[in-house]
Amino acid sequence: MKTRVSFTVNGDTIDTAIDVRATLLDVLREELRLTGTKKGCDHGQCGACTVLVDGKRTLSCLKFAASLEGCAVLTVEGIGKPDALHPLQAAFIKHDAFQCGFCTSGQIMSALEVIGDPLANTREAVREKMSGNLCRCGAYPNIVSAIMEVKSNGTV
Amino acid sequence: MVKSIGAPHDRIDGIPKVTGGATYAADVKLEGQLYAIAVQSTIAAGKIVTLESASAEATPGVVAVYSHLNARKALTWIHSDELLALSAEALGLSALPSGSSRPVGYLPLTSPEIYFAGQWIAVVVAESIEAARHGVGRIKVRYEVDAASVVMNDEKDDWIEPTFFFGADMQVQRGNAPNTRHGEVLVQETYATPMQLHQPMEPSATTASWDGDEVTLFDSTQGVLATREYVAQSLKVPTEKVRVISAYVGGGFGSKNQVWPHQALAAHMARALGRPVRLQLTRSDMALASGHRSYTEQDVRLVADRDGKIRLLQHVSRVPTSIQGGFFEPCGLNSLLLYGAETLDVRHRVTRKNIPTPTPFRAPGETPGSFALESALDELAHTLKVDPLELRRRNFPSRDSYHDRDWSSNHLLECYRLGAAAFNWPGRYVPPRSIREGSEMVGYGMATTAYPAPALPATVRLRLQVQGLAIVETSATDIGTGMYTILAQTVADELGLPVSQLEVRLGDSTFPNAPTAGRSKSTASVLPAARQACFSLREKLASIGAPHSPMPQSNESIFSLLERQAIPELVAEGTSAGMPREHNLSFYSFGAHFVEVRVDEELGRIRVSRVVSAFDCGRIINPKTATSQIKGGIVFGIGMALMEQGEFDPVYSRLINDNLADYHIPVNADIGDIDVIFIDKPDMRFNEFGARGLGEIGVPGTAAAITNALYSATGRRIRSLPATAAAIL
Ligand code: FES
Numbered sequence: 009m010k011t012r013v014s015f016t017v018n019g020d021t022i023d024t025a026i027d028v029r030a031t032l033l034d035v036l037r038e039e040l041r042l043t044g045t046k047k048g049c050d051h052g053q054c055g056a057c058t059v060l061v062d063g064k065r066t067l068s069c070l071k072f073a074a075s076l077e078g079c080a081v082l083t084v085e086g087i088g089k090p091d092a093l094h095p096l097q098a099a100f101i102k103h104d105a106f107q108c109g110f111c112t113s114g115q116i117m118s119a120l121e122v123i124g125d126p127l128a129n130t131r132e133a134v135r136e137k138m139s140g141n142l143c144r145c146g147a148y149p150n151i152v153s154a155i156m157e158v159k160s161n162g163t164v
Numbered sequence: 165m166v167k168s169i170g171a172p173h174d175r176i177d178g179i180p181k182v183t184g185g186a187t188y189a190a191d192v193k194l195e196g197q198l199y200a201i202a203v204q205s206t207i208a209a210g211k212i213v214t215l216e217s218a219s220a221e222a223t224p225g226v227v228a229v230y231s232h233l234n235a236r237k238a239l240t241w242i243h244s245d246e247l248l249a250l251s252a253e254a255l256g257l258s259a260l261p262s263g264s265s266r267p268v269g270y271l272p273l274t275s276p277e278i279y280f281a282g283q284w285i286a287v288v289v290a291e292s293i294e295a296a297r298h299g300v301g302r303i304k305v306r307y308e309v310d311a312a313s314v315v316m317n318d319e320k321d322d323w324i325e326p327t328f329f330f331g332a333d334m335q336v337q338r339g340n341a342p343n344t345r346h347g348e349v350l351v352q353e354t355y356a357t358p359m360q361l362h363q364p365m366e367p368s369a370t371t372a373s374w375d376g377d378e379v380t381l382f383d384s385t386q387g388v389l390a391t392r393e394y395v396a397q398s399l400k401v402p403t404e405k406v407r408v409i410s411a412y413v414g415g416g417f418g419s420k421n422q423v424w425p426h427q428a429l430a431a432h433m434a435r436a437l438g439r440p441v442r443l444q445l446t447r448s449d450m451a452l453a454s455g456h457r458s459y460t461e462q463d464v465r466l467v468a469d470r471d472g473k474i475r476l477l478q479h480v481s482r483v484p485t486s487i488q489g490g491f492f493e494p495c496g497l498n499s500l501l502l503y504g505a506e507t508l509d510v511r512h513r514v515t516r517k518n519i520p521t522p523t524p525f526r527a528p529g530e531t532p533g534s535f536a537l538e539s540a541l542d543e544l545a546h547t548l549k550v551d552p553l554e555l556r557r558r559n560f561p562s563r564d565s566y567h568d569r570d571w572s573s574n575h576l577l578e579c580y581r582l583g584a585a586a587f588n589w590p591g592r593y594v595p596p597r598s599i600r601e602g603s604e605m606v607g608y609g610m611a612t613t614a615y616p617a618p619a620l621p622a623t624v625r626l627r628l629q630v631q632g633l634a635i636v637e638t639s640a641t642d643i644g645t646g647m648y649t650i651l652a653q654t655v656a657d658e659l660g661l662p663v664s665q666l667e668v669r670l671g672d673s674t675f676p677n678a679p680t681a682g683r684s685k686s687t688a689s690v691l692p693a694a695r696q697a698c699f700s701l702r703e704k705l706a707s708i709g710a711p712h713s714p715m716p717q718s719n720e721s722i723f724s725l726l727e728r729q730a731i732p733e734l735v736a737e738g739t740s741a742g743m744p745r746e747h748n749l750s751f752y753s754f755g756a757h758f759v760e761v762r763v764d765e766e767l768g769r770i771r772v773s774r775v776v777s778a779f780d781c782g783r784i785i786n787p788k789t790a791t792s793q794i795k796g797g798i799v800f801g802i803g804m805a806l807m808e809q810g811e812f813d814p815v816y817s818r819l820i821n822d823n824l825a826d827y828h829i830p831v832n833a834d835i836g837d838i839d840v841i842f843i844d845k846p847d848m849r850f851n852e853f854g855a856r857g858l859g860e861i862g863v864p865g866t867a868a869a870i871t872n873a874l875y876s877a878t879g880r881r882i883r884s885l886p887a888t889a890a891a892i893l
């Protein structure tokens with residue numbers, strides 16, 4: 009069964025009929041071909057699929073796309089470009105905050121909320137706030153360093 | 165020009181990875197592509213009596229259902245000895261003497277027999293992920309259930325004594341039992357490590373697409389050439405008709421090291437259906453269809469002099485493998501080499517269980533083995549009331565006495581010294597329960613780590629293009645290791661080009677031969693080949709008129725030379741030899757971990773507050789990526805020590821925690837400060853870079869250093885991992 013839904017992704021309006029069973033993650037990846045958002049578990053357990061919905065970080069594998077009427081979705085493709093990186097993207101490279109890179113989009117989208125979080129001002133607090141995003145490569149200390157740098161300077 | 169090798173260069177694949185532009189296997193979507201999802205067996209032993217797929221097939225969007233009932237005919241899906249030999253099932257099989265019932269390796273959809281819970285019994289192919297998932301739920305199966313066994317029982321099980329594995333005898337008994345009458349000290353304990361799941365963040369996926377009689381696989385594998393060979397054998401097509409592309413791999417840690425059936429199955433289904441097919445493993449499949457590290461039980465007995473010199477080292481491991489496969493954990497490997505006991509008794513016993521086939525997992529053997537060995541050494545130190553570091557110094561292996569060879573280089577003592585200094589190691593015997601800070605008990609623990617340094621032949625191709633680009637190509641993969649970056653650094657130095665003028669292309673089976681990324685061998689295999697390629701390119705340049713200087717003064721010259729000679733592209737290849745020829749040396753890396761833990765005994769809360777680890781891995785090509793890789797290994801060790809444990813249901817023998825909510829891996833909040841020190845002394849007897857790999861060495865020893873620190877903090881000895889709150893309370 010399909011239903012019509014209208015929302016924006018990275019500022020572009022999407023107005024389309026979608027399978028009611030489809031998650032936002034699968035719509036982003038398979039229909040809109042925005043594959044920067046990753047599927048690590050499909051069950052809300054890893055954070056690889058994190059995007060912002062109306063400015064809040066959201067696990068896109070747990071969100072039915074049909075429920076997004078009127079929402080604004082932001083994915084990793086929408087925050088910076090290879091020649092104009094977002095400061096967080098640049099900081100992730102500088103601090104080597106990834107190895108395989110598979111969790112990275114989700115980490116960066118989560119970090120986007122954390123850099124604006126006034127309660128996350130110490131490494132300890134950032135570690136807590138970033139604990140919904142698993143990284144099996146173990147880049148955690150470097151992820152925290154990247155976030156702390158952007159928090160303190162606003163840039164890299 | 166500043167040398168690039170040795171510099172902490174940023175990853176050159178950083179931009180695609182932080183912008184979402186890096187294409188992993190499941191990111192590929194081709195015209196007309198179908199989606200496949202597997203159905204798992206719910207029983208652990210027995211037989212499928214009926215499998216009804218009609219209702220699944222009638223589900224809108226479902227295109228096909230394959231099972232043992234139709235796969236042979238519809239997919240030409242046939243098992244053979246040749247296929248078995250190339251598969252993950254075969255690794256270790258030749259080390260396991262078998263009686264009349266020779267195991268043949270499990271291949272799904274070839275028979276109604278069930279060997280373990282979660283075994284694939286059908287695959288549903290559909291137009292969309294949603295439809296495929298819907299179809300999976302509509303498969304109806306009736307089984308005939310047999311008794312299954314997933315837990316070892318020393319007395320009741322049939323035990324196999326493996327012969328030779330990982331280059332070592334699995335049944336070593338050497339030297340005479342020492343005379344124990346003269347006040348020698350004894351440690352005799354049993355240690356246990358849990359079943360562990362690799363859990364790379366990227367679930368394995370294969371997208372297969374045919375063009376005429378050729379097939380291309382977008383795959384997540386650590387080895388594109390091994391995959392190509394297996395898939396070609398399965399399809400019964402010539403190898404060159406199969407192309408495997410793994411430009412980006414979202415971690416592997418061993419789970420993508422061997423070739424698993426899904427990689428061929430995707431190609432078979434795409435052939436039968438005439439459309440591209442993507443078969444992606446679910447997170448549950450990752451626990452069951454791409455290997456794991458088995459649990460282990462290990463008896464260690466140490467006999468030492470009063471001054472701590474170890475006379476006898478006995479290390480007997482009991483480990484399971486699957487009903488049809490061969491891989492088992494060779495836990496005793498490091499016990500053969502470290503500490504130089506004159507009497508060695510290092511043996512392995514294996515039994516078959518209704519579990520999926522285990523597979524290499526970041527430092528197979530060394531990781532669980534070192535937990536037992538390094539814990540036992542700590543127990544010996546506390547029995548003797550000597551500093552555990554001092555005990556290890558007294559037993560330093562100045563040569564590899566097991567193989568009767570010198571080390572190519574061994575700076576383990578330097579690792580002890582620098583690591584201890586950076587950690588501020590007490591440097592005297594500290595009795596357990598000596599340090600309390602507020603509500604927490606504080607403890608210090610340490611352990612040694614060691615890992616072999618292998619190398620295999622590899623070839624690298626260089627393509628110098630007139631527009632000012634040098635392309636580097638080899639089939640090696642970068643699974644997060646930094647291979648893209650260190651190859652660029654190597655070629656940049658040799659050709660005198662900035663890294664920005666290089667483009668490195670990896671993970672394509674049409675590129676020149678390179679070994680699978682595993683067993684810490686890629687750096688030592690691939691970099692010497694890149695250097696050879698640079699030599700050969702420079703020779704070609706010289707023959708067309710470039711000055712034959714080892715380092716061209718300006719990069720303009722080599723490109724403008726091509727322009728002047730109207731050559732659009734100059735191609736050269738270089739090949740490395742693998743291990744050094746005619747050596748009589750042991751090539752090993754070494755290290756030492758120093759750990760501080762803080763334990764709140766009332767809450768049972770354990771924190772690894774500080775880790776300092778020092779490593780002798782030869783020369784470090786890129787300290788930035790090397791440090792990250794080692795830190796990642798230590799994070800694996802922390803997971804093993806404190807939380808990771810695959811658990812089977814006692815009644816149904818199913819893996820209970822086949823997901824990331826119930827199988828815990830470390831999260832950001834679990835990881836405190838990790839300080840990595842490299843001795844950075846080149847091992848010039850190994851290769852011209854003096855570099856040894858470092859993908860695994862961070863893991864062995866970490867768990868023991870943590871539980872040794874827990875003993876120091878609380879006086880409680882943890883001999884069975886993981887050390888959870890329950891073990892402390
Ligand atoms: S894919 Fe959504 S949380 Fe893992």
Ligand code: FES
Nearest residue numbers: 107109143144145
């Ligand atoms: S970088 Fe590999 S999982 Fe985080």
